[in-house]
Amino acid sequence: MYDDAQDALAAxxxxxxxxxxxxxxxxxxxxxxPGFAASVKQWERRLGELNVMVEAIEPPPEVWDKIRAxxxxxxxxxxxxxxxxxxxxxxxxxxxxAAAPDAPAEELPPLLAxxxxxxxxxxxxxPEPEPGEAATEELPHELSDSITASxxxxxxxxxxxxxxxxxxxxxxxVEPRPERSANVVQLQRRVxxxxxxxxxxxxxxxxxxxxxxxxxxxxxxxxxxxxVVAQAPGSAPLGARLVAALNQEPTAPAFLLxxxxxxxxxxxxxxxxxxxxxxxYELWLIASGSPAPRSLGVIGADEFTERAIPANFDLATxxxxxxxxxxxxxxxxxxxxxxxxxxxxxxVVESVPTAPRT
Amino acid sequence: MQAxxxxxxxxxxxxxxxxxxxxxxxxxxxxxxxxxxILGKPELAEEVMQETYLKVWKMAHTFDPTLASPITWMxxxxxxxxxxxxxxxxxxxxxxEPEAQNVAAESAPPLARREMTEELKRLLAxxxxxxxxKQRIVLLAYYSGWSREQLSTKLDIPVNTIKTWLRRxxxxxxECMGR
Numbered sequence: 001m002y003d004d005a006q007d008a009l010a011a012x013x014x015x016x017x018x019x020x021x022x023x024x025x026x027x028x029x030x031x032x033x034p035g036f037a038a039s040v041k042q043w044e045r046r047l048g049e050l051n052v053m054v055e056a057i058e059p060p061p062e063v064w065d066k067i068r069a070x071x072x073x074x075x076x077x078x079x080x081x082x083x084x085x086x087x088x089x090x091x092x093x094x095x096x097x098a099a100a101p102d103a104p105a106e107e108l109p110p111l112l113a114x115x116x117x118x119x120x121x122x123x124x125x126x127p128e129p130e131p132g133e134a135a136t137e138e139l140p141h142e143l144s145d146s147i148t149a150s151x152x153x154x155x156x157x158x159x160x161x162x163x164x165x166x167x168x169x170x171x172x173x174v175e176p177r178p179e180r181s182a183n184v185v186q187l188q189r190r191v192x193x194x195x196x197x198x199x200x201x202x203x204x205x206x207x208x209x210x211x212x213x214x215x216x217x218x219x220x221x222x223x224x225x226x227x228v229v230a231q232a233p234g235s236a237p238l239g240a241r242l243v244a245a246l247n248q249e250p251t252a253p254a255f256l257l258x259x260x261x262x263x264x265x266x267x268x269x270x271x272x273x274x275x276x277x278x279x280x281y282e283l284w285l286i287a288s289g290s291p292a293p294r295s296l297g298v299i300g301a302d303e304f305t306e307r308a309i310p311a312n313f314d315l316a317t318x319x320x321x322x323x324x325x326x327x328x329x330x331x332x333x334x335x336x337x338x339x340x341x342x343x344x345x346x347x348v349v350e351s352v353p354t355a356p357r358t
Numbered sequence: 359m360q361a362x363x364x365x366x367x368x369x370x371x372x373x374x375x376x377x378x379x380x381x382x383x384x385x386x387x388x389x390x391x392x393x394x395x396i397l398g399k400p401e402l403a404e405e406v407m408q409e410t411y412l413k414v415w416k417m418a419h420t421f422d423p424t425l426a427s428p429i430t431w432m433x434x435x436x437x438x439x440x441x442x443x444x445x446x447x448x449x450x451x452x453x454x455e456p457e458a459q460n461v462a463a464e465s466a467p468p469l470a471r472r473e474m475t476e477e478l479k480r481l482l483a484x485x486x487x488x489x490x491x492k493q494r495i496v497l498l499a500y501y502s503g504w505s506r507e508q509l510s511t512k513l514d515i516p517v518n519t520i521k522t523w524l525r526r527x528x529x530x531x532x533e534c535m536g537r
Contacts, residue, residue: 004529011528016396016437017499017506020445041425043528046535048430049478050500056387057394063404064382067411071375 010039014047028256254344255299257283257323261315266296268305282328284338285313288320298332299325322346359384363428371418378415385429389436396440396503406443410436441503484534492527495520 006029012018013026030037259266268283284293294313299305309318326333327340363384369377389410393403413435421431485493495509502508506524510517 007532008525008528011532012524014434015496015499015524015528016441016503017509017524018445019505019507020442023442023445044430044434045426045477046481046531047500048426048434049481050497051388051392051430051433052478054388054391054395054501057391058387059390059404059407060400063386063390063407064379066404067382067408068375068379070408070412071378071415 006036007039010036011043011047013040014043255281255325257346259309259318261309261318264309264311265306266309268299270299270303278330279340280328280330280332281325281343282332282338284324284326284342285318286322286324287313287317288322293324293338295333295336296323298328360427360429364423367414367418367421367428370415371421378411381414381428382411385432388429389432392433393436393440395501396437396444402443403440406436406439409439413439437503444503445505480535481531484531487534488527488530492523495523496527496531499524 009018009022009026009029013023018026026036026040030040254270256269257266258269281299283296283299285296286293294310296310297305297307313321323346324338324342325344326338326342328338329340333339363381366377366381366384370381386407390403390407393406393410394400397403397406410432414432417435421428426434485496488496495513498504498512499509504512506517506520509515510520513520515523
């Protein structure tokens with residue numbers, strides 16, 4: 001059974017009581033995590049029947065006129081039901097209703113299929129995009145919406161025109177930070193920061209195809225260096241954001257790590273990791289090709305932990321690195337190297353396309 | 359009704375506009391009722407009607423009748439969009455939409471019982487096991503699309519209590535309905 005906190009999040013998403021930020025977060029999770037998506041579907045089934053009691057009200061006739069007028073302009077529906085996930089009309093498949101790993105497929109627009117590939121971290125080729133062009137049209141619109149919304153909030157100004165905010169170049173608020181030590185900076189809930197981050201979460205949907213989990217390290221042995229991945233170092237311009245889901249299993253991210261190379265900060269959000277009594281979670285960076293993990297500090301007990309990125313890590317390193325979380329004595333490893341089991345690992349993917357979308 | 363809707367969505371998935379029109383005719387009043395209740399303003403509800411049906415048109419091929427009934431699938435899409443809109447607006451300014459707030463505040467949860475399905479009976483039986491106040495919160499949240507903060511303000515209950523109650527109630531519903 002899915003963990004209660006996650007299931008309650010799914011339930012509240014369906015019920016509709018979450019805030020805008022939490023909804024974006026839930027939507028990102030749906031994309032990353034088939035278990036969570038299945039949980040949402042299940043709650044839609046449980047609570048959906050309540051609509052029976054809502055009074056039906058006839059809409060004005062012109063609503064249909066407007067819909068029909070747009071049908072021509074919109075992409076025709078895909079022709080082949082055989083190609084559709086999980087559903088053939090002539091012969092409905094017997095799908096065990098609970099598991100349904102394909103369920104979120106409709107929510108995963110293969111956005112990056114159209115993006116320049118060289119700016120993303122090299123990973124195994126993404127799965128074939130779905131044939132329906134319908135889906136590809138969904139995300140850019142909503143993504144730009146959410147960027148607009150978040151920027152508007154974070155800059156405390158009226159929303160700029162949508163087309164202007166699509167680019168990383170205008171992403172927020174700018175003062176370059178003085179470098180700080182790798183000590184954990186435990187901030188109170190920084191709402192505006194989180195809002196900017198949720199933009200990135202929204203973008204994760206687009207990145208699922210590029211998302212890759214790294215094999216779990218053997219507990220107690222310390223990390224070995226991950227597979228070296230061919231890529232063009234430094235090809236991402238400043239402003240590209242990096243996101244990693246740190247997993248124990250591929251389906252259940254425990255932390256989401258967002259790296260902002262421009263601001264030289266990273267933010268860790270606890271997703272499903274529970275606090276361990278008398279222990280601390282410590283975040284590590286394992287540079288590609290380098291055997292020694294470098295501590296990025298202890299992850300705070302709150303939902304968000306923000307910290308500065310040490311000055312000696314350049315963008316190429318950040319992008320190629322494997323990130324890991326180990327369980328350490330309170331306050332972190334006494335030796336500067338992981339001493340406890342490495343519980344979660346992941347690699348970053350770029351979350352904001354580096355070329356403006358058309 | 360249900361079987362016909364499933365068939366219609368199947369036809370829509372193949373680009374059948376006539377089927378789409380029939381699907382619209384069969385479901386429009388329910389969706390509009392749901393949207394109007396959450397959004398309050400007819401112009402907004404009409405806008406989301408358009409968005410929702412265009413999405414149905416495009417996404418019909420993803421509908422899986424083993425996972426949802428046609429109407430709950432469509433209502434879920436409409437509600438999700440409506441709640442996204444309400445949340446974003448209310449974070450900019452909660453005074454922005456007095457109309458919606460009034461409509462929602464003045465009307466009790468709708469009780470126009472029509473087709474009382476087995477699933478609904480089961481859900482209501484489980485809801486009925488909750489304390490009356492918690493029942494009310496869950497129903498108001500569903501029907502009015504209120505956030506925790508709005509529930510807190512409207513009902514004059516601390517937001518943390520709302521959060522706890524919601525969570526507990528939903529997990530109780532889950533247990534009661536057999537997961």
